[in-house]
Amino acid sequence: MVWFIWPTDPQRVSAKSIAQRLVQIKQPAHLVWNPVSGQIVQSLPPTRAANGLPGDLNRQGRVCVQIRVLGSVEEPFTESKLDGLDDILAWLDSWEVPRHWPAGPPLPYPHSLAAQRSRRLWARGGHFGNSQVPGTSEGDPGPIDVHRIVGGPAPNLDVPRPRGDRADHADRADREARDMPEGCAAEKSINGPTGVVI
Template identity: 40%
Template sequence: MTSFHAATVHPDRSVTYCGEVGADQVATARAIARLDHTPRFAREHPNRPGALFVLRDDGALDVYEPVGGAPFSPRIPDPAPRGAAAAPASAAVALPVGAASGTIWIPGAIRIGDGSIGGAMDTPGNPPRVTLHTTESPAGGQYLESLSSYLIEVASEPQLVYCPVTDRIAQLGPLHQSARALRNDGARRTNREGRVNIQIEVLAYAKNPWTTGWDPGQKPGWRSILAAARSWGVPDAFPAGPPAPFPGPDKPRSRSVWQNKGGYFGHCDVPGNDHGDPGALDTAKVLGGPGGDTPPPPRPTVSVAHLAAAARADIPGPDGHTTHPEEVRVLEDALVAEGLLDDRYADGSFGTRTRDAYAAWQRSEAGGSYSGPDADGIPGIASLTRLAARHGFTATD
């Protein structure tokens, strides 16, 4: 009878070896995890037959490995970018303003593992993107920790794991390097496509879209993920269209769209892969807005005249002086999303940092390519209208 090494990986990634157990105990663990009312969930090892993982809602991961089996060698992170001859890059495109650099480690995210999961991107001149997965597992509790440990053990890590129930984030690797949750598309390494490819495993089932009954306005953790993606210039768009319902017909996986468009993709959109997740998500909610089951709130209106008045009064005024703070805050939030203003200065006061950030927007290609005295940091209707179109408010005179 086959025996198994039994161990527990704790939420802090420390390991307790529990000795050898028989096949009957492993069969019992598997059967208990299948019960609907138990806070446990079983996953088979994708590369080693017979090996079993049991995810627990207390954050621990029980591991059962067959004794005497062939040793398992995980994929080793490769820090070197592939040469152009091996993986030719698509024609470089102009990246949005704010994309020169961005958030690498999300504040408040739980770091799990040693952070070494991938390496440099193969096609950094191509547009930035986010790839969405579902774990096909329960959410809530501390499944975030146990599922993250499982992904590390099987060397299929994304950069981020997100729980839509608790709004907690686990970060397994830096956002500017590759993850390991996608298959290659022939010689093309899909994990390393684009300036960044921020992969997010969401604790959910594809057949039950996690955006149903979920309000991004009440989820600061998810909003911090969106802000990090925007800091790298990832557009608020789904260039391959909304993810398809699961189960259902497979979507076309366009290589041209994948390689040449930036934005949000589902695992179901990636060439060379056959998974159908993340299911029929409400894309408006994913991008932080109200979805189809929620009436949209009125778009805020920001007046050029009010912003100019705020700049005239707030900059020479005492520190923290505010004039039309609600409208200034809408402007500052947009500048934060563009990666031009640190969010700690988005306080409703049109100070020198807000002025300098807006001047950078005016000088940018997206803001109008102003220069010299025209890029003075005081909003005009043309540059403000461009910013409003990207960030969901209305610009008026």
């Protein structure tokens, strides 16, 4: 699970317009979120790789959800209202994304450009800032308060979970068909290259 920033003013720009732009430039994220308005737009199912990370980081045998948050690396989005965060976390929980941040809080920008990007920590799964992912060179999301996202300190996982059996894969296929949970903003998903909101 990787948190990215789309540099814009969330008071003036909608998640829907950014999601459409990301589809146009062939860089769709799984979710685009405006933490001020609470608008959440889903562009891809979690079982499909997004294009925000280099190489095969999107395709390492587990769900790697990518969320673009409207905001700034200088002003942490966790200092805003975080409308819609509970809906996002419930959705991530349904995909068994662990609520922990193995690499610790992301560094402030521009220090985050030189942040350590550990493959060992990446292998644990959980939540990461784009600046903490091995192979990336970006500095977002900046100095966010990770505890506002994942809660208090959670136990670290020392070993990645083994892959499930075929029943697990069938269960994931069923979950892929689900939409965003009840209570999310009206803009729930964008499917295909046309950017049509459903």
